[in-house]
Amino acid sequence: MFQIDLKSRKSIYEQIVDNVKELIMTGMLNAEDRLPSVRELSKTLTVNPNTIQKAYRELEYQGYLYTVAGLGTFVASHTGLPVDDKKISEIKGRLQENIRELFYLGYSLNKIKSIFDELLEERSDWNDKGKLY
Amino acid sequence: MFQIDLKSRKSIYEQIVDNVKELIMTGMLNAEDRLPSVRELSKTLTVNPNTIQKAYRELEYQGYLYTVAGLGTFVASHTGLPVDDKKISEIKGRLQENIRELFYLGYSLNKIKSIFDELLEERSDWNDKGKLY
DNA sequence: GACAGTGTATTAGGTCATATAGTACACTGG
DNA sequence: CCAGTGTACTATATGACCTAATACACTGTC
Numbered sequence: 001m002f003q004i005d006l007k008s009r010k011s012i013y014e015q016i017v018d019n020v021k022e023l024i025m026t027g028m029l030n031a032e033d034r035l036p037s038v039r040e041l042s043k044t045l046t047v048n049p050n051t052i053q054k055a056y057r058e059l060e061y062q063g064y065l066y067t068v069a070g071l072g073t074f075v076a077s078h079t080g081l082p083v084d085d086k087k088i089s090e091i092k093g094r095l096q097e098n099i100r101e102l103f104y105l106g107y108s109l110n111k112i113k114s115i116f117d118e119l120l121e122e123r124s125d126w127n128d129k130g131k132l133y
Numbered sequence: 134m135f136q137i138d139l140k141s142r143k144s145i146y147e148q149i150v151d152n153v154k155e156l157i158m159t160g161m162l163n164a165e166d167r168l169p170s171v172r173e174l175s176k177t178l179t180v181n182p183n184t185i186q187k188a189y190r191e192l193e194y195q196g197y198l199y200t201v202a203g204l205g206t207f208v209a210s211h212t213g214l215p216v217d218d219k220k221i222s223e224i225k226g227r228l229q230e231n232i233r234e235l236f237y238l239g240y241s242l243n244k245i246k247s248i249f250d251e252l253l254e255e256r257s258d259w260n261d262k263g264k265l266y
Numbered sequence: 267g268a269c270a271g272t273g274t275a276t277t278a279g280g281t282c283a284t285a286t287a288g289t290a291c292a293c294t295g296g
Numbered sequence: 297c298c299a300g301t302g303t304a305c306t307a308t309a310t311g312a313c314c315t316a317a318t319a320c321a322c323t324g325t326c
Contacts, residue, residue, distance in 0.1 A: 048315045123242065146284080
């Protein structure tokens, strides 16, 4: 599934959260897919079950997962979700920050634009089915 | 100069690092500008001097500041710096992550592009003088 | 009902980063 | 000399994080 880097400055549960998020966003995990059980993933990653649970709880809180008692933890569906304005402006802020940094490093606006286009090109295999915006 | 949010999940010294970085990158602080002394900023922000020192040390390590014993801490010049490939790919990775997230939230590739263009427009007042790329 | 496998909750203990407090030293310019 | 700079060091407290161990409620299957 993924690996944990004990030397990372990120905490373990945070790494799990980010990794699962990425698996969901890249389509490696789809809605209704079942995740490894707390105990199972605990053994796989050699990490305490409580840490796995903490990550799953956080992912559930953020809306990426849902759990059914006695059954397991599953990927939540997000189609038709109302647009999360708070999250959008958060992302915009991060984008702005990255633009600033590139500009500071000596890149022109045009060059930055072409870098971004390049990144988008790599995602041209994704389709826009079901996109609302 | 800026404020510290004690309720933030970011540590204090990390907030200082990020804030100073932003001031430099947005041009509020220019090369050779002198920063508040450790003790002075310590009083202003009501934070321990050691914490300020830790932030300054980190900023110096990252190349944003330099210090002269007995004189103070100053904004470093970065013109003509060799391109930091590691930093560039780091930024690209963050951009990629943001794109993924926007796409996951239901935005089409075209919409994402227009959002990015919009952000770049807000920076059209910046000029490209001295840009190498 | 028994059972194995789920999620969940709780208590306890250890480690580490962070922040504070206080003190001390070397350097610089006036 | 002196005030103001950066820097170094020890000590202490707090909180996040992680681990360990145990227990309970739920689900589906036999």
